Amino acid sequence: MKTIFKSLLAITVVSLVLSSCGNGSSSKKGALSSSVAEKVYVAPGEHDEFYAFVSGGFSGQLAVYGLPSGRLFKVIPVFSVDAEKAYGFNEETKPMLNTSHGFIPWDDSHHPDISQTNGELDGRYVFINGNNTPRIAKIDLTTFETTEIIEIPNSAGNHSSSFVTENTEYVVAGTRFSIPFPQRDMPIDEYKGNFKGALTFISVDPKDGAMDIKFQIMMPGFNYDLSHPGRGKSHGWFFFTTYNTEEANSLLEVNASQNDKDFIAAINWKKIEEYVNNGGGKKVPSRYAHNVYSDETHSATSTIKKEVLIVNPSDVPGAVYFLPTPKSPHGCDVDPTGEYIVGNGKLSADLTIHSFSKMIKAIEDKKFTGEAYGIPILDFDAVHAGTVKQSGLGPLHTEFDGKGNAYTTFFISSEVVKWKIGTWEVIDRKPTYYSVGHLMIPGGNSRKPYGKYVLAMNKITKDRYLPTGPEVTQSAQLYDITGDKMELLLDFPTIGEPHYAAGIPADIVAKNSKKIYKLEESKHEFVTKSEADSKVVRDGNEVHIYMTMIRSHFAPDNIEGIQVGDKVYFHVTNLEQDYDVPHGISMIGAQTSELLIMPGQTETFVWYPKQVGVWPFYCTDFCSALHQEMQGYVRVSPKGSKVPIKFTLDGDAVDAE
Amino acid sequence: MKFKVVVLAVVVIFVTSCGNEKKEEKSSAPVEVKKEVVKKEATTNPMDDKGIGPITSLTLADIDETMVAEGKELFKMKCSACHKISKRVVGPALAGITERRSPEWIMNMILNPEEMVAKNPIAKKLLAEYLAPMANQNLTEKEARVILEYFRTKKAK
Ligand SMILES: [Cu+2]
Numbered sequence: 032m033k034t035i036f037k038s039l040l041a042i043t044v045v046s047l048v049l050s051s052c053g054n055g056s057s058s059k060k061g062a063l064s065s066s067v068a069e070k071v072y073v074a075p076g077e078h079d080e081f082y083a084f085v086s087g088g089f090s091g092q093l094a095v096y097g098l099p100s101g102r103l104f105k106v107i108p109v110f111s112v113d114a115e116k117a118y119g120f121n122e123e124t125k126p127m128l129n130t131s132h133g134f135i136p137w138d139d140s141h142h143p144d145i146s147q148t149n150g151e152l153d154g155r156y157v158f159i160n161g162n163n164t165p166r167i168a169k170i171d172l173t174t175f176e177t178t179e180i181i182e183i184p185n186s187a188g189n190h191s192s193s194f195v196t197e198n199t200e201y202v203v204a205g206t207r208f209s210i211p212f213p214q215r216d217m218p219i220d221e222y223k224g225n226f227k228g229a230l231t232f233i234s235v236d237p238k239d240g241a242m243d244i245k246f247q248i249m250m251p252g253f254n255y256d257l258s259h260p261g262r263g264k265s266h267g268w269f270f271f272t273t274y275n276t277e278e279a280n281s282l283l284e285v286n287a288s289q290n291d292k293d294f295i296a297a298i299n300w301k302k303i304e305e306y307v308n309n310g311g312g313k314k315v316p317s318r319y320a321h322n323v324y325s326d327e328t329h330s331a332t333s334t335i336k337k338e339v340l341i342v343n344p345s346d347v348p349g350a351v352y353f354l355p356t357p358k359s360p361h362g363c364d365v366d367p368t369g370e371y372i373v374g375n376g377k378l379s380a381d382l383t384i385h386s387f388s389k390m391i392k393a394i395e396d397k398k399f400t401g402e403a404y405g406i407p408i409l410d411f412d413a414v415h416a417g418t419v420k421q422s423g424l425g426p427l428h429t430e431f432d433g434k435g436n437a438y439t440t441f442f443i444s445s446e447v448v449k450w451k452i453g454t455w456e457v458i459d460r461k462p463t464y465y466s467v468g469h470l471m472i473p474g475g476n477s478r479k480p481y482g483k484y485v486l487a488m489n490k491i492t493k494d495r496y497l498p499t500g501p502e503v504t505q506s507a508q509l510y511d512i513t514g515d516k517m518e519l520l521l522d523f524p525t526i527g528e529p530h531y532a533a534g535i536p537a538d539i540v541a542k543n544s545k546k547i548y549k550l551e552e553s554k555h556e557f558v559t560k561s562e563a564d565s566k567v568v569r570d571g572n573e574v575h576i577y578m579t580m581i582r583s584h585f586a587p588d589n590i591e592g593i594q595v596g597d598k599v600y601f602h603v604t605n606l607e608q609d610y611d612v613p614h615g616i617s618m619i620g621a622q623t624s625e626l627l628i629m630p631g632q633t634e635t636f637v638w639y640p641k642q643v644g645v646w647p648f649y650c651t652d653f654c655s656a657l658h659q660e661m662q663g664y665v666r667v668s669p670k671g672s673k674v675p676i677k678f679t680l681d682g683d684a685v686d687a688e
Numbered sequence: 689m690k691f692k693v694v695v696l697a698v699v700v701i702f703v704t705s706c707g708n709e710k711k712e713e714k715s716s717a718p719v720e721v722k723k724e725v726v727k728k729e730a731t732t733n734p735m736d737d738k739g740i741g742p743i744t745s746l747t748l749a750d751i752d753e754t755m756v757a758e759g760k761e762l763f764k765m766k767c768s769a770c771h772k773i774s775k776r777v778v779g780p781a782l783a784g785i786t787e788r789r790s791p792e793w794i795m796n797m798i799l800n801p802e803e804m805v806a807k808n809p810i811a812k813k814l815l816a817e818y819l820a821p822m823a824n825q826n827l828t829e830k831e832a833r834v835i836l837e838y839f840r841t842k843k844a845k
Contacts, residue, residue, distance in 0.1 A: 561768055561769070562769045581770060582770075655820060
């Protein structure tokens with residue numbers, strides 16, 4: 032009996048192996064065929080075809096995924112402190128989170144956008160906005176680290192941001208909430224006419240990417256929701272959706288939905304740039320932080336700027352127009368040719384598409400139906416190109432595949448709808464799970480989309496994953512869009528709220544990725560370039576420890592002469608010069624995070640010893656076979672003790688020979 | 689019992705025939721090296737072992753003091769955390785290194801440590817003894833050469 036059973040088992044095993052190996056015919060299993068799995072399968076050791084930079088929403092960070100696999104590679108800290116990387120905890124990065132309100136350790140990150148040259152993705156930087164305490168950040172794609180953050184003055188709920196023009200001349204930040212300008216103590220119900228909405232144009236230096244606020248256009252007190260640049264023929268223009276043209280200050284869900292149409296504001300930024308370059312605009316006192324991280328000093332500096340240039344739109348005739356657009360338009364998307372501007376009225380079932388050439392003609396022919404605060408309102412029929420009718424409920428955002436098709440998300444009916452530019456007919460629709468917000472096609476905001484996949488980002492997942500208590504993951508869904516019909520390939524969980532994303536072919540970025548920081552090039556104020564240079568220096572009650580790390584020890588690793596009440600700086604340099612050999616360090620009782628230090632980099636944390644004793648520190652990143660041996664001790668004596676400063680490695684003073 | 693053996697055989701044949709494309713290249717390289725190892729260990733003097741890497745042959749002239757000074761600085765920054773001249777630390781003491789190893793071997797160990805500790809018999813033995821693999825500090829050939837010059841001034845006593 033036993034033998035028979037074993038034999039049967041063996042036969043079963045063999046047949047299982049047989050059927051799983053090299054069986055080409057794909058039998059359909061439910062909604063997904065086995066060929067779908069192949070489309071997202073990236074074999075061990077192989078690389079993904081695209082990077083996807085997915086915002087973390089209320090986590091304040093930016094996550095880096097591979098597509099089509101959906102594998103998470105890195106969470107880049109941007110607007111929120113991150114203990115894993117010591118961002119906002121170490122002395123070097125604390126200035127990155129400085130603002131005119133002081134140190135702000137969190138923000139709500141929304142819309143990443145990749146830098147462009149000639150309207151195509153160039154893969155140098157990702158920009159992303161912080162909504163709450165308005166900021167724009169720049170992430171350098173050689174290091175995948177946040178290297179610059181600029182605060183936006185006169186702005187609030189920085190939402191219609193951070194989209195770039197086609198040569199990255201500007202990254203744009205638009206205010207969602209209008210506020211008093213200048214900011215002052217006044218009754219809230221005097222909103223109308225007194226609150227203003229600032230649209231901020233931040234110039235980006237073509238050489239080093241340095242950001243600077245070039246001008247702010249002080250618009251009427253509407254809510255500026257989303258924006259996109261013109262491209263190709265419409266390069267030089269920028270389009271912003273508005274809602275609350277009613278200028279309501281309370282119960283907006285009712286009071287801001289009164290008007291049948293709100294506006295898309297069309298801004299001729301080239302005209303305003305010219306005006307400003309010729310001395311136009313007014314310099315106004317202001318306070319905002321500009322924070323820059325340097326890869327040479329491995330440190331950030333924060334400068335408070337005191338002035339900003341304000342442009343009143345009625346002072347620049349021909350620069351600003353309003354395009355009437357039905358029902359509180361949200362998404363504002365421009366097709367790859369630059370001809371069509373899609374406004375998605377979130378309280379409508381229709382999509383409204385305006386034509387850029389019709390707009391230019393209407394301006395020439397002065398087809399205006401009125402004005403708002405001196406800004407001409409164009410005749411709807413004169414600019415309207417077409418409508419995608421009854422396509423779903425709650426349209427939000429549109430992206431393009433570069434083959435004449437557009438893809439729009441519908442929040443209420445939870446679907447992605449594919450439609451044809453020009454005929455405005457719906458070609459396909461696929462459900463999302465659930466309540467989709469933005470969607471992303473790599474390069475979908477440029478002249479050259481890579482129309483292979485669309486990524487839909489969902490606000491609600493409910494039953495899609497194993498439950499994890501009341502808080503469940505949010506997620507992204509990947510669709511193949513190479514055929515007539517979209518095909519759902521993959522669900523994957525995301526960090527925070529995957530608000531929006533930017534995608535790019537991996538080969539544009541990967542080849543520039545930095546591997547180490549060269550030790551000899553370091554200009555960190557407290558770098559220790561060799562063990563022989565390591566030291567401990569007392570300056571009153573401040574003690575500076577210049578420490579090095581290499582597989583698998585610290586130098587020095589025995590330190591004496593520290594006293595209770597001291598402020599002890601650990602300046603730690605990783606002497607490794609090999610790819611992927613970071614080390615970490617943590618000190619018992621230090622009220623901060625560990626440090627994670629890349630090869631050739633120096634980082635600093637502060638420790639306040641509070642108790643007498645001998646206290647250990649150790650390497651927090653499993654670095655080598657002898658990682659567990661990578662440790663050291665600090666002797667803490669009572670305040671005023673006679674124990675002298677002493678630092679050793681293996682009983683000796685540390686030197687090279 | 690007998691039946692089980694047959695089944696096993698079938699499975700083995702099957703597994704080897706399925707997905708065999710990549711296997712060949714991977715298995716061939718180490719085998720060759722192994723042969724070499726056996727021969728070399730039996731016959732060669734360490735000073736004849738040039739190691740594996742970009743440096744195949746090197747003729748040394750009189751010691752160049754400028755290079756020595758450059759080498760000393762570089763050694764201090766990039767190497768001295770693991771190597772001292774006078775004593776063993778993470779890696780071996782380096783006094784007299786140029787009397788124990790060929791100049792090519794020394795430079796290859798600096799420039800190509802991963803392959804050296806994987807394939808070169810002397811380097812493999814050192815890894816077994818010291819356990820910490822020689823780190824790649826991403827030096828250029830020129831940098832490795834001046835460090836070698838510095839080593840030439842550090843004779844065994
Ligand atoms: Cu370590």
